[in-house]
Amino acid sequence: MKVIIIYTIGEFAKISKVSPRMLRHYDKIELLKPSFIEQNGYRYYSDVEINKISMIKQFRRYGFSLEEIKSVLCKNDVEYTKQTLQLKIDHLQQSTTEHHYLIRELENQLRATLGEDTIFQSKPNFDIVIGHRSEFLALCQRKRTNEAAMDQMILELYEVLETSDLVMTGTRMTIFHVTNYMYDPEDADIEVCIPVNAEYNKGAFYTRIIEGGLYMSTIYIGSYDDINHPYQALIAWSKQNNYSIIGPSVERYYRDCGETNNQSEYVTEICIPIASHTIIGQ
Structure with missing residues (x-):
């Protein structure tokens, strides 16, 4: 006789390794009910729920929403699970295709940063890339505050993700909502965003569509103390190539x-929406 x-x-x-608070949330949304x-x-x-929570954690790691996982568990159908996995693949x-060019740019920028040619330059060179970007849905929080508050704003977004x-x-x-390039780190209009799969609106947190369009961008590797250099490079490039x-x-x-305690290893992409002077003048 098997002992339960x-x-x-x-x-x-x-x-x-799932918090009691999250287990109560799973119970509330009927994703994982206790034995009694x-x-x-x-x-x-019981051990039955241990098997289920293992599957839930695995599917969360694959990027499935709680609602999608609930659907898979409720249907308990092999063919449906296969179809769901294929859609995620x-x-x-x-996503891999869309980010492939970023990987190439990162590799080029890393080689340039490590190369001897950049050691004696007062300003590093940056590869400027232009391309059309698709719109996407993002969870956001926007405040007029100082730059130091950004980390806390991001943490609050992650808390929303954990409990939703x-x-x-x-x-x-x-996103830095700057007027006439007059950026003040002590009084900035800052919007922190995380791309998500569904709409949300509660308190200070909301989802909105981040507009697509033509962007110029570059990859910057290093401390935020010198992040003005890629901005200078982008603005100079836009003027030289007749973009606004x-x-x-x-x-x-x-x-x-x-990911790292070494600020020189920080990797940031700066993107700025642009339009050619010809299009603007039409």
Whole structure:
């Protein structure tokens, strides 16, 4: 006779490495129900739920939303699961294609940074790339505040992701809503954004479409103390090539303090929307 082992929510949280708060949330949305709940409200779990939480964590790592995972678990159908996995593979392949040129640019920039030619230059050279970008949905928070508050704003966005059904679908970014290039780090109009899969609107947090269009961009490797150099390069390039800047600048953070303690290894993409003078004059 098989012995059924029962775990308290604390024991189950320790085994599964999922917080009790998140387990209660999963129960609330009927993604993962306890084996039983006593009259005093205490939740108890079994080995069956351990198998389910392992699958949930695996699918979350693949980028599935909680609603998508719930659908897979409820249907419990092999063919449906195969179709769901194939759709995710197709989405990831599309994302890989869209970011392929960024990888090439990063490699070029890294070689330039490590090359002897750049050691004695007062200003580094930057490869400027122009291309059309697709619009996408992003979870955002916008404040007029000082630049030092950006990290806290980003942390608050991640907290929303953790407690909602949203799935992060791209690299986090900051949009600097600057008027006439008059940027004041102590009084800046800052919008922090994380690409997500679904709409959300609660309190200071909201989703909106980040506009697509023609952008010029470059990759910067190094401390934020010298991030003015790529901006100078982009603005100079736009003037030399008869392009006008038509919107706020965007910084995408591919490597920052979350991945390395060495600021010289930070990797940031600066993107600025542009239009040719010919198009503007039409």
